Amino acid sequence: MVVAKKWILAKHFDGNPQPSDLILQTEELPETLKDGEILCEAVWLSVDPYMRIFPQEQGNVMIGTQVARIVKSNNSKYPVDTHVVADLGWRSHSVVNDDSKLLKLPDMGDLSLSLALGTMGMPGMTAYFGLLKKCEPKSGEVVLVNAAAGAVGNVVGQIAKLKGCKVIAFAGTEEKCTWLKDELGFDHVFNYKLIDLAKALDIAAPDGIDCYFDNVGGDFTSVVLKHMKFSGRICICGSISTYNANAKNPACGPYPYLDIIIKALNLRGIMVHSFKDYFPEGQKQMLEWIQKGLIKTKETVTEGFENMPSAFFGLFKGSNIGKAVVKV
Numbered sequence: 001m002v003v004a005k006k007w008i009l010a011k012h013f014d015g016n017p018q019p020s021d022l023i024l025q026t027e028e029l030p031e032t033l034k035d036g037e038i039l040c041e042a043v044w045l046s047v048d049p050y051m052r053i054f055p056q057e058q059g060n061v062m063i064g065t066q067v068a069r070i071v072k073s074n075n076s077k078y079p080v081d082t083h084v085v086a087d088l089g090w091r092s093h094s095v096v097n098d099d100s101k102l103l104k105l106p107d108m109g110d111l112s113l114s115l116a117l118g119t120m121g122m123p124g125m126t127a128y129f130g131l132l133k134k135c136e137p138k139s140g141e142v143v144l145v146n147a148a149a150g151a152v153g154n155v156v157g158q159i160a161k162l163k164g165c166k167v168i169a170f171a172g173t174e175e176k177c178t179w180l181k182d183e184l185g186f187d188h189v190f191n192y193k194l195i196d197l198a199k200a201l202d203i204a205a206p207d208g209i210d211c212y213f214d215n216v217g218g219d220f221t222s223v224v225l226k227h228m229k230f231s232g233r234i235c236i237c238g239s240i241s242t243y244n245a246n247a248k249n250p251a252c253g254p255y256p257y258l259d260i261i262i263k264a265l266n267l268r269g270i271m272v273h274s275f276k277d278y279f280p281e282g283q284k285q286m287l288e289w290i291q292k293g294l295i296k297t298k299e300t301v302t303e304g305f306e307n308m309p310s311a312f313f314g315l316f317k318g319s320n321i322g323k324a325v326v327k328v
């Protein structure tokens, strides 16, 4: 008999997520599968910032994507040992009766399957389509990205470099900044916790910023908007600095409407799922770049399903460099 482990949202998050908000439970799965059913075993699980803000019911399994191996199958389209990506939540084992929930992995050669949750998966596609379709950077332009050592941000900066742009990047530790500068070759890299943002932008972008890929929002964005060029393009991708806001610590700003008006800025939000039909095209290009060494990949791996919460909490403490994943 298979006993599945699952993490339940015991209490809605309020402020910073707390260990007591989540509980680990077990569930006995049926001995035999019905016609068409598939038993999936998680191999890699993703933790992502959206899990903090996406509406979820108390008592439900935490939402999330995993790379799973099929360990038993009554569905000829999905034989045993096939690997899939699926939104099965924080579960070690799942019985799936609707195979439209499963996506076979894109061909990734001999790369780690975990990349299907990172550079080759949702965050990588967010960077790819967000930068290219919403910011439309041109060679020689100045691109600013924050949370730049994270899953989305590092890919944004690397694609911008491939497009011939000057990249200004912000991250929260010296180790992250060294990686961005020395290994990824970004042009100006700042630890935003140690600098005056306005002064840094005066130095790094004296003529202004053409494209701003925003993962952070809040006060950071209020300052950046003042340094945009006329008619600059902005991809509003995330607002992680405000995700843990609550009544005691409310989110404030950005309220710089005058900057947006006077500079005729183009702010465009992105929901990556609206590009779902184009993922194969983006993944093909990303794979080629990775295999040619033009895009580098990095992950922070947390070992053990039991440690899902600490990997998740780490996103809000800046614990991850590159994509945060959990290895079962």
Ligand SMILES: NC(=O)c1ccc[n+]([C@@H]2O[C@H](COP(=O)([O-])OP(=O)(O)OC[C@H]3O[C@@H](n4cnc5c(N)ncnc54)[C@H](OP(=O)(O)O)[C@@H]3O)[C@@H](O)[C@H]2O)c1
Residues within 6 Å of the ligand: 048, 049, 050, 122, 123, 126, 147, 148, 149, 150, 151, 152, 153, 170, 171, 172, 173, 176, 215, 216, 236, 237, 238, 239, 240, 241, 242, 270, 271, 272, 273, 314, 315, 316, 317, 318, 319, 320, 321, 322, 323, 324
């Ligand atoms: N719109 C979409 O479709 C879409 C899709 C994917 C992701 N996103 C968004 O993109 C952003 C990045 O996601 P990701 O998956 O790449 O996460 P990530 O960057 O890998 O991890 C989060 C990082 O954010 C930084 N951070 C945390 N709290 C912060 C704060 N208060 N102020 C500034 N930085 C903070 C930390 O790095 P530091 O050490 O640098 O602080 C942390 O490592 C998130 O806002 C996410 O919600 C949007």
